[in-house]
Amino acid sequence: MPRAGLTPALVAEEAARLSDEEGFRSLSLAAVAKRLGVATPSLYKHVDGLAGLHREVALLGANGLGERVQRAAVGRSGPDALRAAAGAYRRYAHAHPGRYTALQQLPRLAGAEPDLTTDPVRVLAAVLRGFGIPQDQMVHAIRTLRSTLHGFVDLETHGGFGLPEDVDETYALLVEGLVRALHQWPGATERTNTRRSRG
């Protein structure tokens, strides 16, 4: 009987796909094993149990999100960079809800840090250059940016917006509010274009 030819990367990818398709809460070793045509205990040769699988999916999410946001923002600056980054952030969460959910639990699954070149936090920090925010305020501004984007995406993916009003429009308005708040951030100096990209 031929071997399945699994690797840690293959297992993690399949787990990520499963959690995107069926929801992060449906992610189990048994379900991944079934999709790979293998017995559950076999997975232990490639991942460190269920916690390890969660960590791998979270890392895929962190790298994927960081990469998409970075790609969207490159070549832009100030409000334009922020709008592009915000759009990419939300699109990634829609396209990969399981990975995105896993990503939020990364701190709990200690010991593993996302790849530093695409760490989403660093990417968002880079996007904030051009707003003239003083160095000692940057941490606060980045946290505010992360909170806002994550909060919207999290409520949206959990079905928190029940009313029929256009959710895309809410997001555009939220991002514009963010642009204004960052422009007027305490100590901010530079004045850049504030025109909205969308009516």
Add this chain to the structure above:
Amino acid sequence: MPRAGLTPALVAEEAARLSDEEGFRSLSLAAVAKRLGVATPSLYKHVDGLAGLHREVALLGANGLGERVQRAAVGRSGPDALRAAAGAYRRYAHAHPGRYTALQQLPRLAGAEPDLTTDPVRVLAAVLRGFGIPQDQMVHAIRTLRSTLHGFVDLETHGGFGLPEDVDETYALLVEGLVRALHQWPGATERTNTRRSRG
């Protein structure tokens, strides 16, 4: 042998306490039964399985959060009401992390709506009166407010803020940014006090 004297409300309360103390992911029928000194299947006489327990805890969270935020904001208006509400919102999430987490999943556990008089969304909507936001913009403004508060609290409680910088200060800055964004909301008319309550 005497009876334990359980009721649905007692079971739900104990489950909420457990999830606050041990984390929502530790909430199980077995753990609740043990704390109540009862066999696991006995709980089925009072709650509708694990999903029902989740729903009950979520409802306790919705009512508790709505009540606290409302109490904090009553008698205030505009930015002052918003600051008070934001503070109460975050304090509730800190004091009751299990209930708060459960609350986010309410839409998934369909069929049950939080008590309308303390529905957190309605309370936050009331807080926004005084910002002069036109009716057709209110849904967007409320969603933005919810997203911002929830995003911060969610990242914070998941350990998302790793750096040592003062998280209280970040929250104060975020709330002030929110105040400015709501003042300058498209179509907003009224101009109210924007002074910060905290340096």
Add this chain to the structure above:
DNA sequence: GCGTAAAAGCTAATGGCATTAGCCAAGTGA
């Protein structure tokens, strides 16, 4: 008081899942 019926708790049993131990075959390298 008394007897009946509902309700509350129990034990037993089933099935899903994660995890560990230990076996065996398939590659791999001298």
Add this chain to the structure above:
DNA sequence: TCACTTGGCTAATGCCATTAGCTTTTACGC
């Protein structure tokens, strides 16, 4: 070719949720 590593397997354990069905308490009508 042969030994060793490695990937996959089965078996077994334990925890949890859930259902079925039993027993005893409690409440209530007489």
